[in-house]
Amino acid sequence: MRKSILLFLFCLLRLAAQAQQVQQPEGRFGSDTIKLGELVQYTLVHRHPAAQEVVMPAANYNFSPFELVRKDFYPTSTKGGISTDSAVYTLRTFETHPTQQLALPVYVLGGQDTLEVFSPAHVVHLQQLVQNVQEPLQVKADTTLVAVEERFNWPVMLLWVVASVTFLVLVWLIFGQSIRRRYKLYRLRKDHIYFASRFNSHKDRFEKSGAAASIEKAVSLWKNYLTKMERSAVNSFTTKEIVEFYDNDEEVNTALRICDKAIYGNLQSESEGETNLALGMLRRFAKDRYRTHRELINNARNK
Structure with a gap:
């Protein structure tokens, strides 16, 4: 018991000493x-x-x-x-x-x-802002409507955007292949109509004037059209390379060589009719390639 009292007194003295040291x-x-x-x-x-x-x-x-x-x-x-x-x-x-x-x-x-x-x-x-308070407190009634600024409903807008995106994704997943196929057919047909119209214009101009420039423009248009349709640089090929690209097609070979003579040699073999016939052969070949690509697109749908 005496030890406990001494220990307690020692702790008190220690705390008192620390308190004196702490400012x-x-x-x-x-x-x-x-x-x-x-x-x-x-x-x-x-x-x-x-x-x-x-x-x-x-x-x-x-x-x-x-x-x-x-x-x-x-x-x-x-x-x-x-x-x-x-x-x-x-x-x-x-x-x-x-x-x-x-x-x-x-x-x-x-x-x-x-x-x-x-x-x-x-x-x-x-600081007291209200000095006098009247009892009972008087309540002032104000029933005048206050104009509230119209706010854009962003949550509804976000909901519509999410719904629209979800709908478009579902449509694409279900009808995406059909949409791509129809778009390719549309572009293919549009390009062919444009080519046929321009090519016939150059061909008719040649029939009327016999100018070699009309033949050159018609052949250049033909090469550019096949370049886009075949997705190959046909317009940069020579006549020999074009013939080899199309598996030595005799009609393409004959038509291009007649046109080359008319353009570069200023020769129209025997008559302008032969050159005009060559242009008709090129137009027919381009139409055959158009039909082939159209069939390839349609067959892709069946597969």
Whole structure:
């Protein structure tokens, strides 16, 4: 029993000695008067020996009668063996007492003991905006409608966009192959109609004028049309290469050689009729290739 009493007295003496060594922190508000709900800053500063470990109140501390809005801690600065810790707490109050005060502690850690040292209480005065209150309170009725700004309904817009995209994806998954096939047939037919119209125009001009330039334009148009349809650089091939590309087709060979003589040799073998016949052969060959590609597209659907 005596040992327990001595141990208790020793602890009290030790705590008293530590309290004498710990300097009291300083805490004060940034303003002497505040309004209800107005933000006010409370600065807490504590100077202590550099060997001491000190902790300041965290966000879970009860700042009553104030509420914590934000806390800002600053790094410890040490000079001459004395360290300075500081923190700024942004507070607000909704209490209506005209005078309110706050004293915050610092916690000094020492082994298994923790010493709590409070700063002197600092007072702040609440500014009263309403001086006289009439009883009973009079309520003013206002039934005038207020124009409300029309706002765009983004959730509904987003819903429509998602629904539309989902619908288009489903349509593409179900009918995508058919749509691609029909589009290819449409482009193929449109290109052939354009080619046939231009080619016949050059051919008719040649029949009327006999100009070699009309033959050259017709052959160039024919090569460009086959280049796009075959997806191969036919327009850059020589006559021999074109004939080989089409498996030595006799009609293509004959027609191109007659046209080459008329263009480069300025010779129209015996008569203009032979050249005109060669242009007709090229037109017929282009139409046959159009039909072949159309059948390939249709057969792709069946597969």
